[in-house]
Amino acid sequence: MRHVREILRLSLDAGLSTRVVGERVGVGPTTVRDTLRRFGWSGLTWPVPAEMTDADLEGRLYGVSGVKPGRRKQPEPDWSVVARELKRKHVTLQVLWEEYGGPLERLAGVVDFEVFRGPLIAALRRSVRGKGGRLPFDPVLMFKILVLQALYSLSDEATEFQIKDRLSFQRFLGLGLDDTVPDATTVWLFRERLVQAKAIDKLFARFDAALTDRGYLAMGGQIIDTTVVPAPKQRNTEEEKAAIKDGRIPETWKAKPAKLRQKDRDARWSVKYTKAKVKEGADPKAFKPVDLAIPMFGYKNHVGIDTWDASAANAHDDARLPDLISTSNTGSGVWADTAYRSKKNEAFLERGMFKSHIHQRKPNRRAMPERVARANAKRSAIRSAVEHVFAGQKRRMGLIVRTIGIARARIKIGMANLVYNFQRLAWLEGRTAPA
Numbered sequence: 001m002r003h004v005r006e007i008l009r010l011s012l013d014a015g016l017s018t019r020v021v022g023e024r025v026g027v028g029p030t031t032v033r034d035t036l037r038r039f040g041w042s043g044l045t046w047p048v049p050a051e052m053t054d055a056d057l058e059g060r061l062y063g064v065s066g067v068k069p070g071r072r073k074q075p076e077p078d079w080s081v082v083a084r085e086l087k088r089k090h091v092t093l094q095v096l097w098e099e100y101g102g103p104l105e106r107l108a109g110v111v112d113f114e115v116f117r118g119p120l121i122a123a124l125r126r127s128v129r130g131k132g133g134r135l136p137f138d139p140v141l142m143f144k145i146l147v148l149q150a151l152y153s154l155s156d157e158a159t160e161f162q163i164k165d166r167l168s169f170q171r172f173l174g175l176g177l178d179d180t181v182p183d184a185t186t187v188w189l190f191r192e193r194l195v196q197a198k199a200i201d202k203l204f205a206r207f208d209a210a211l212t213d214r215g216y217l218a219m220g221g222q223i224i225d226t227t228v229v230p231a232p233k234q235r236n237t238e239e240e241k242a243a244i245k246d247g248r249i250p251e252t253w254k255a256k257p258a259k260l261r262q263k264d265r266d267a268r269w270s271v272k273y274t275k276a277k278v279k280e281g282a283d284p285k286a287f288k289p290v291d292l293a294i295p296m297f298g299y300k301n302h303v304g305i306d307t308w309d310a311s312a313a314n315a316h317d318d319a320r321l322p323d324l325i326s327t328s329n330t331g332s333g334v335w336a337d338t339a340y341r342s343k344k345n346e347a348f349l350e351r352g353m354f355k356s357h358i359h360q361r362k363p364n365r366r367a368m369p370e371r372v373a374r375a376n377a378k379r380s381a382i383r384s385a386v387e388h389v390f391a392g393q394k395r396r397m398g399l400i401v402r403t404i405g406i407a408r409a410r411i412k413i414g415m416a417n418l419v420y421n422f423q424r425l426a427w428l429e430g431r432t433a434p435a
Contacts (some may be wrong), residue, residue, distance in 0.1 A: 003025045003027065003049075003056050004035055004039075004054065004057050004061060005054055005057060006024075006025055007021055007025055007027075007031075007032055007035045007036075008013070008035070008036075008046060008048075009041060010024055011023070011032065011036055012046045013046075015049075018036075019030040035061065036128060038061040038062065039061060042060045042061055044060060049346075069391045071367075073158075075275065082096060082261060082383040090268070097173070097241065099122075100294075102168060103151070103423070103426070104151075104168050104169070104171070104172040105168075105171075105172075106426045106430065107147075107172070107422055107423070107426055108171075108172050108273060110422075110425055110426045110429045111422050111425065111426070112210065113143065113144055114140060114142055115141050115206055115207070115210045116140060116141065116203055116206055116207075117140050118198070118206070119202040119203050119206050120139035120140065120142075120143055120194075121139060122197075122199075122202075123193065123194055123197035123199035123202070124139055124197070125197070132333070136336070137182050137186065139172055139190075141174065141175075141182075142182065142186075142187070142190040143203075144172065144173050145159060145163070145173065145182065145187055145190075146187075146190075146191060146415055147415070147419055147422070148162070148163075148169060148172070148173075149187075149415070150395060150397060150399075150412075150415040150416050150419040151419055152397070152398070153398030153399065153400060155184075155402060156184035156185075156187045156188050157184045159184070159187055160181060160182070160183050160184045161188070163175070163181045163182075164181050167379040181429065187422075188301050191408075191411065192408075194411055195407050195408050195410075195411050198407075199411075200410065200411045200415065200418075201414075203414075203418065204308070204414060204417070204418055207418060207421060207422075208306060208355055211421075211425070212377060216425070217330065218306045218326065218328065218329040218330070218331070218426070219330040220245075220305075220331045220333075220384075221305070221329065221331035221332065221333030221334065221357075222304050222305045222306075222324075222325065222329050222331065222333070222334050222335070223304065223305055223334075223335045223336070223382070223383055223385060223386040224302075224321055224324050224325075224334065224335070224336040224340060224386075225300050225302075225303060225305050225336065225337065225383070225387070225390070226271060226300050226301065226302045226303070226317045226320070226339070227247035227300070227303075227393075227394070228270055228296045228298055228300055228301075228313050229298050229299050229300070229301050229388040229399055229400065229401050229409075229413055230296060230297065230298040230400055230401070231264060231267045231297060231298035231299060231401040231409070232264070232402070233297045233398070234263065234267070234297070236250075236263075238281055240253070242251070243386055244265050249265075253308055259432075261332065261404070264404045264405060265405075265406070265408075266299075266300055266312055266403050266405050266406035266409070267297060267298050267312060267313065267401075267409070268297070268313045268314035268315075269295055269296070269297050269314065270296050270297075270300075270313035270314050271293050271294065271295055271296070272293070272294045272295075272296055273291065273292070273293055273294075274292045274294065275291055276290065289303055296313060296359060297313065298313050299311065299312060299313055299401055299406065299409045299413065300312065300313050300315055300317075301390075301393075301399075301413045301416075301417070302317070302320045302323075302324055303324070303386065303389060303417065304325065305326065305329060306322040306326050306328070306329065307323075307324050307325075307326050308324070308414065308417045309323055309324060310406070310409060310410040310413045311406075312406065317339040317340055318339060318340045318341070318342045318344075318345055321336065321345050321348070322345075322348055325348075325349075325354065327352075332353065332355045333353050333354070333355050333357050334349055334354050334355065334357060334358065335355055335357040335358070335379055335382050335383040335386075336357075336358045336359070336383065337359050337383065338358070338359045338360065338361045339357075340358050341358045341359065341360065341361060345358070346358075357379050357383070358379075358384070359376045359383070360372050360375065360376060389420060391422055392420060392423070393416050393417075396421070397416060397419070399413075401413070
């Protein structure tokens, strides 16, 4: 029960504030404001007719149960079942949401994972087996395990444990309580097969084709940007660092193959610069923030609207722009930050009949012209959307490279990009209006 009548009485009759009403009723101020707003939209007047019951009043404000109007298409849960489940030990709303209506349920209902069966079978190239021996796990099942790893930033060992522990993972994978769960080594071997076959590009292309079949087309131009994906830092001597930069294997590692296997010779250091911003009206005598240079070790995730690539962290961003431009996008605009502005890139875009919206750099040792600043701000209103992708991958998905080498890092980064697209599709399908 939402205590609608009591909230209205205390607010409209007693004239109490939303905070006081919330404390009296036991709800938050936001709930009180939402109730008053819905009452205003309902067309009712206070006091309501005496014959109107609490259920009728709640129905006028919140509608009938079932599909709620607005952005959601999912049916409401059975609240009596939710209340009964909450009485069980160690059960919370977060647990129920993940088990019965969380992101995995939506993902399984929106994404047809069977479309990846063909590319997966082609990548695995399993030979014809004779009689005897255990049958291999279904490739789509193993691919969905990689999806779980990308969603929750799980190691192979943690993935095995979580599948056995969480019913939501088992339902997403189509496993029963008595079914065999792939162990950590099996997951590692499956991913290695995909790495050797360079299958991530084909999987990405297959999903793009599935999106096109469903009517999702990239028609608004392209936004290009790059982010550094961290990897475990290497503790090397100066001689070892020099050998790695020259593309050689350090002499001390050649006699220790076990140590060599644990050394990432493809990841590189890079520096991320942050510009200090002074607030308007700040005290001139106060401490002024300073620019920061943050060293980062790992790889780079280069993304466009429907393309991507991966490289070492020290790779120059502007050199990747031609590889990230998609000719299938019907929009001609290309947005990017100042790292991509160069005469070579501008000439490339002009030859391809693209319209450049790349930010202009600040003149050296001179103030930014007001005209250029306004133009960059206008571009940022569109370009900044790509930062939401990186924020989702790093914060919600916890993207990090735990593997060694660019080939393995590429499939980890590629799976993160692919899974983000899965989530985006689920969001688009959940909207009332078509995308």
